[in-house]
Amino acid sequence: MVAKLEKVTRKLKNGFEIQVIQMPNFNQIYGLVMVNFGSVNTLLEDGEQLPAGIAHFIEHKLFAKPGYDVSEKFAEYGANTNAYTSYTKTAYLFQTIENPYDNLRILLDLVSNPYFTKKNVNSERGIIDQEIQMYLDMPEWVLEQKILSQLYPNDPISADIAGTSESLKEINNENLLSTYYRYYQPKNMNLVLVGNVDIDKVEEIVNEFDLEATDPMPNKIMRPFEPISDGGQNTMEISQSRSSFGIRVDLDKTSKSLVELQFEINMVMETLVGESSDYYEELTNSGIIDDSFSYNVVAENNYCFVIISGTTPKPDEFREFMSSHLTTEILKNALTATKFQQIKLDAIGSYVFAQNSPESIANQVAELYFYDTDYLKLIDIIDGITINDLNEVAELVLNPDNYTYYHLLSEKK
């Protein structure tokens, strides 16, 4: 039988946390540093606004070091490397078969030694601009930005993670460096290694690096959100129209942990519009949606929202259906004991499935660290959820005041 997952944790004096999970029969070692800093963190304490896309720009440019690029070093030691920026996090990773400790040193060098010059920042601007242009041709991506700008008007989350061609011009080596020092602090990051490595050796290597903070830890800036917009639409040169229905959940109305909240909202949405719901079938059979239809629940930092989207030939009917069917009364009828049991079994299965992937484990462990949640205890969270919890959370979520929409209409029709 495959051994159960075991996790070993070390917290260093500077606040940096290391977590190691053994995967005995796997060939690879997956290493990841995650920073609690993403595209939304553009507002400073003094009211100054950083240019959109600065977190993503740092992610690109940290790979540059004096006289070398970190990806070359990883390549030398046999590792693949990558990095990504989300709304609230930035992550740097490697995947290797050999030399895990040398690759760990390279990963730590990557995140701890910025080298931003006028020249290398200028050359990166062109590459990122191409990335932005690529996303602008993707209707799903455009629609996500549009629905977020309805849910959170004028908030940084409604801007493209990579910024805009204009905001890129405001990014320079100076604001990159000051932003880096503000957020890349040991208490604001964590390291996860999945695979056959020794935690003592890992700790010894981490201690070789000067991860001391130079700046004070940034305060959590809670800017009040503007009211949700009424919704909107635009046209695009696409073959099929697409619609999004958004639900914003303001977190000051609940004391639940974000992780618990995310599981519960997912279960509510699965009951109402998941593939095993009556309404999914009704929507499909009436030609309002096709199988691109999906929903996504996000609960990160001070944001919590649901986006339900899909290709639709009937955008108005899509919106009307969501508005009239996402109600607590309908949920109460749909959420039978049998349905609740099915949804729970499905969630337990998903948890087991994810353990086939070192990548999935590492990313979840690193992300959950920022929410004081142990990955290995997720099963207890799922197990502890009751029907009552779902009905309670539904009162918070399924409120028409939380709803908005956006249609991206095909110019061809």
Added chain:
Amino acid sequence: MRKEIAKNVVLNIIPMQKFRTIKVQIDFLRPLLKDENAQRRLLANVLSNSTKKYPTFKKLNDREMELYGTEINVYTRGLINYNDLAISAEFADPQFLIGGDNLIKENLELLSEIILNLNIENNLFEKTAFDTEKSNLISNLLSIDDNQDLVSSLALNRLIYKNNVNKQLPIFGTVEQVENITNQGLLDYYKKVISEDTVVINVVGDVDEQEIINIFEDGKLAEFFQKERPTLDLKFDNFDELKETPAIQKEHKKLNQSRIAEAFTTEKISEDISFLAPQIMNLILGGDDQSQLFQEVREKNSLAYSVSSSYQPISRLVTIHAGLDANSLNKTVELISDQIDYIKNGNVSADQIEHAKKVMSTRRLIGSDSIQHYINRSIWDIIYPQSLLDDEKFRVELEKVDVAQVAEVASSMKVIAQYQLIGD
């Protein structure tokens, strides 16, 4: 363990204590014919929509959830000159669950339901299931036009297979083909598939071999899978005509980013050259972030965010894809050509060769951390075993590759197709 249940029906069981799931995949193989592609894809979708016992999409999904979220997947893909229709069930290993003791048996029963116990009414597929899946597929096909990477890749495919009518159309068919499929026609096609196709069954995970054999020899599936099927005939492509006159196409569209897609043939120069030399050449050309294309086109000249190459060992084709600004198209085409010349002229360093070898070994080992790896390998082992190398042969062939071999492969490259999608 491999067992031939009947002629051209193979059961392959790979017991291993590595994964936390068990996967059962049944692949149906028959010659790839342009007129069948759409039917085959629609059939896969209709089968996975509902069954006699679970007669609606919801009821089938309810059952999947009850089985701790079994994932039923269907797809069709081209394998050399075959069309592969695959239906799989992946589910949590019961050893990690409380109360999942019968999960293997129950999942195999579910798979058997999907393949054999069809949702039939009045001698046709149940109308809602058929109509819904038909309209879903049409909608998906229309959406392709909004995915520019796919548009560019399908256009290149059309050019590469200009002289092969069966391969120039997408493997999932066209809107027009799907529109013309009738319920009766699809059911008739199903009967052909189930009785004539070569069948490859793979079971991977912590399973008892005898238990699985018993299920496939005595269960509902046995009746069908104990019938022998005709032997398939492998046919390889020939690009000689395109080597003389490459297929070139330019299209304009209202887009922010333009695309270039190019295809090149490579030749098997001599028996002395390593089997892996073309893969190593490809890695150096555009296979990762240390490659010539990535470094020269993206990093040094900031011309493209995405630029890469890939190599298909069976057809010996190298393809290159780049996404870039319309103003940079000509410069990028030149730079691509310069990188091929760089390799051709023997300028590749020993470090580049070593790096590419390391990447190949690493990818092979990381690939084997996925349950699907074992299924894919088993299918290739049945349809074209020459394409697989065991670990020792892989090591020897990799060792053999040097700068001269890589240069020879690059020298043999001939452009056969080029597609440009120009954003206006």
